[in-house]
Amino acid sequence: MTLYDRLYELYGEFDTESLRAYREFVDLFPPLDSRVALDRWDEANDDLSERRDRIERAFGPVAGETLAEVAAMADRESAFTALDLHGKYGRAPNALVLDVDETLRSAGDTDNEIPRETLHLLTEFAELGVPLVICTGQTLENVKGFLIQGLGNELVHSGDVSVVYEAGAGVFTPGSGADTKRLLYDELEDDVRGTVDYVRDGILHEAPERVRRGCHLQGNEFNVTLKPNYETGSDDAEAVIDEAMVHLLGLVGEAVEERTDIEDGPAAARAYYGDADPEIEGAISRAGGDVPETVPEAAVPLFERLEVALYRADAAELAAADLHKAAGVEASLEVLGIDDPFVCVMGDSKSDLRVMEWAEQHEAGVSAAPEHSSANVLDHVRATDDLVFAPGGAADVLRTMYAWRCLADLDDLDD
Structure with missing residues (x-):
């Protein structure tokens, strides 16, 4: 049979x-x-x-x-979806890579808490021997707090849970000896680290009054992230984050100017990052700034290694281009001892998309996303296995993954 x-x-x-x-x-x-x-x-x-x-x-x-x-x-639909996935790939996920905000939890549907059902399912995966990689832009201390509260101290320190924090700046895997904490930003070149340090030193001290009063600096180890002191998504939050983005670009430009001998570094930064990202260009325009048409050629190599991101009405951020979630996940899987990974990636933003694309390119897993995800994430997920779930409904996909793992084990026994 x-x-x-x-x-x-x-x-x-x-x-x-x-x-x-x-x-x-x-x-x-x-x-x-x-x-x-x-x-x-x-x-x-x-x-x-x-x-x-x-x-x-x-x-x-x-x-x-x-x-x-x-x-x-799992219900009938989830079970047969799991079996179809097993037929397609011939193996089940041996790790879960999970974004937190708006993926495991959703402010609109779960009061910004991870549902008890979802947390319990994660413990069930641990019982199956499937490691958990929590992959987030949050600080390490924030993540450690809610993980211990939700999953328990024993599981978090079991050696089967790893945290990629600050979107790839570091990896924390309790119970892994010398590899428990890997500071990936320590491996960056001096000019990249120096630029980020320069921006951090002046991001609030030198900010316009509206930015200084209307924003706070997230407590990151490495990345520079300005968050609004207003409700995320509000008009006030949008206005102050737009202005914060212009200020951040100005500091990036000053730092690059020092290291490349270009002229008018702030204008060069607006030109480079405004052209690269329409959302950043929109923020500059809304804040009353201009986006020059040309970028000094000498500045491009350093700009390419610095990643500036705008999360509209939510955050303005500077990070290193080499520090992203996909690089963090690879480091995390290495620490966990998973030599031949096949993961389930769950996320909603462009930073999660890089992990999804890594999994597809390396034939190393499948991807799932909530239906409110950014358009490019949804396009990717629907074009692969169409594992799209409702806001706050991460448990639905987790049940499918759980059934897949069980059915794969049964198939191995039958063989």
Whole structure:
């Protein structure tokens, strides 16, 4: 009997919907000091075990246990999607690469918290031996805090969890000895590091009053990120971040001018980055600045190694072009000891797209994204496996990945 035949029988002959409901209740039931509540949990756990036993008896002890697990975690559509993916790629993900903001959690649908269901699923992957790579633009301290709170100290320090922070500036993998913390920015050339340091020193001290009062500097180790003191997305936030972008470009230009002997470095920076990114050009225009037409040739090599990004009404940022999420993920997988990676990348922004493109180019995984992602991310995901999920619905894709991993293990046993 093929895996397809087994799945058809599983979802056709058994009440898998009730099985999943019992599994969710048992897994996510909050700890309550109530005899009645605990009795209800015991009853649900007994019912869950009985339903799983029926499936195991029908399919045999080995296949039955795996298929019962699949049915308890994934609905019919997710299970068959998982099997189709396995048929296409012939292997299941051996690591998860996960963005946080607007991917695992969504301000619009989850109150900016990672849902308990999603957190629990991540612990289930750990039980399967699938490492987690949290890949984010946030600072390391922010990420460590919510990971320990959501996943528990034991799992975070198990050696199977790694954090790519500040969009690739560093990698933190607790329990990895000398490789626990790798500062990727230490490997940069002196002129790149020197430019970033110069900008950081003057980003608030030398800022126009509106920027100095309306922004704060995110507590990064390396990247320079200005965030608004207003509600993200508001008109006030947009105005101050636009002005902050012009100020940041001015400092970048000054630093490059010192290192290349060009004239009018701020104008050169506006020309280079405005031409490279229409969003930056728009910010410069809205702030009343101009975008010159030409860039001094001598400045281009250094500009190319510096990455300036605008997140409209949210942030103005300077980073090193060589420090991006894809480079961070490669370093993270190396520390985790994954020599032949095949990952599931989940993200929503252009920084996540670089990881998705890396996975495709190296035949090293699949990609998934929420439906509110940037257009180029959605284009990539829909053109590959169309793993698009609703805001706050990361658990849907995680259930598919979980089923895929289980079915792949069963397929290996059948072989």
